[in-house]
Amino acid sequence: MTDDGIKHYVLDTNILLHEPLAFLNFDEHNVIIPMVVLEELDNIKDRQKDVSRDARVAIRALEEALHDATPEQITEGVPLTRVSGEHQAVGHLSIFPDFQLRQQEAVISLNENDHRIIQSALEVQRHKAPEQVILVTKDINMRLKAKGAGVKQVEDYRTDQLIDDIKLLTKGFYQFPGNFWEQVKDVESEQDGRETYHYVPLDIFTTPFPNEYLLDETDSFAARVESYDSKRVKIQDIGRERLMSQRAWGVSPKNIYQAMGMKALLDPTLDLVILTGPAGCGKTLLALASALEQVVEQGLYEKIIVTRSTPEIGESIGFLPGTEEEKMAPWLAAITDSLEVLHKNDENMESSLNYIMNKANIQFKSINFMRGRSIQNAIVLLDETQNLTASQLKTIITRCGAGTKIVCSGNLAQIDSYYLTALTSGLTYIVERFKNYHGGATVNLNGVVRSPLAQYAEENL
Incomplete structure (x- = not known):
């Protein structure tokens, strides 16, 4: 390591898709982007997916940083101080021509893009020794492969990580x-x-x-x-008795945690409510019952918009047949299940559900189509937020206009994304970012009320 402590960070493609301007967050250190990363961004930018926008933003930002630079300067490093905007980057940005490695005997196959990035990190590590070279990727498996191939330092991208231990997360x-x-x-x-x-x-x-x-x-x-x-x-x-005596659409809280959640959900002065907790704690049922109470009975809002992430990290739903709402139906079964629970004692449940769907103007939307909208006078129920990144959640929350309330719910123990952990999930991020927001509340619904079986499974599996 040199005396000035300058490090060299080699970025994986998923870093720039996770945060397009990530290369500006390494302060005085140097950032190296393998050529294959640019190739991957180029392939992604024209796809009909939400991630394509992030690819285009990253490409434009890189072009701004490297414009007017000669090929030699791009290889050696261009000062990041030339990039406009608010940032603290004073290091250098360079593109590593990894295609040159194709002509060499490599210890690992270059058929996969991941391997080309790893090989680039190994080559930079050899060339820059004894200075520190760090490969940064959000892909857990790639971090393992890189260490096995000989990359000395491999890290996750953690500028969006606000806490070091999930136990420190605010419970509300x-x-x-x-x-x-x-x-x-x-x-x-x-x-x-x-x-x-x-x-x-x-x-x-x-x-x-x-x-x-x-x-x-x-x-x-x-x-x-x-x-x-x-x-x-x-x-x-408030008093516990008063909390426990609340009702919304025929639903009463089963424990003090649900009571606190219902109090926040029914509070008209709060425009953001975040519900966290294990499977079976009542997040979706409470949110839906409170939303129906405020739309149908109290008339505080005009409609209910229901959306959630899909297992593809909010990407395509195009392979499913039908309209947008029909495409979203498989992902939103938890909402329809909750509606059935709320009306299971009705004489004709199917007629009741159809009536309520129309009366409350319940709309199922994909998060892919939330960008660019302005949602007015509505309650937005955003389910499974643990699978969203901070930038995706920002996209949705910033769509909320006048008279709109958003309810974010999720379980950090059920993350389906390849690149997110409980610490880097967008749900964790907004809980910490909004804990000082006077118009919002967070409640951890501690305790499973679905069934004794569900509670035992949550505690022992």
Whole structure:
């Protein structure tokens, strides 16, 4: 390693698809992009998939960084300071001509693009020794192959990782040991209509967040953080009995966690609610019941838009026959299952479902067609968000216009993406990014209520 500590990062294609401007996030270090990465971006940019846009953005950004540079300069490295915009990159960007390696005896086959990228990293590692050369990829299997082939340093791309341990992820509530009021030495209370608020010292909290729920080990106390300053925290006194007595479309909470989730879902002042938790904890059923209550009974919104990621990380649904809603039907079975549960006791369930679908104006949409839209006066139910990246979630959330509420739900133990982990999932990202947002709330629905079998499976499998 050199005295100045400059490192050389070789980027895989999936890094630029995950974040098109990723090459600007390596500060003073140098970024190397193998030629095969450009070939892959070129092949992807014209596909009819959401990822094609990211490929085009990456290509345009690379062109801006390398325009007017000579072939020799591109191979040696072009200063990233020439790229406009807000970034801290002061290193160099170069393209590695990996096609030259085809003429050499390689220890691994060059038939696959992954192997060409690995071979490029090995060649840069040999050429730059003893300086640090790091291959960056989100593909877990490729990281294993690269290490096996002799690449000394292989890393995941972690600029979108906000926490180091999933256990540190905000749950949306905090449970005090013992009795809460026994820990409060100084309190000031006020009445605002039917609501009671208390001002308590900040030092009894670890780190309060807006709309964070508060519990203790008694059977009566429950509150919500309204606001706070450098000395005091203003909390709304809710009470467990009041929380547990809520109803939405005939559904009542089965535990205190569902009660906190329903409180957030029915709160008209919140335009973002994030529900996390294991399979069977009631995320989808609570979200749908609350949405029907607010659209049909209360008239607060005009429609319900239901969308979710597909196992292809939100890519094509074109192979399925029918309209967009018919194509999405297999992926949205959880919603239709929940609708059936809500109306299973009706005299004619099928007629009830058709009536509610029309009355609540329930629309099934693919996330591929959310880009460019502006959604007004609607509740958006976004299911299975653990399979979305931060940029995909940003695309959807930024579509929400005036009078729109979005409910994001997901289970970080059920990630289907090749490139995401619980730490880098978009669900984890927005939970951390929005924990200080006064118009949003997060609730971890801790506890399986689907069935004893589902609970046992969640705890033991």
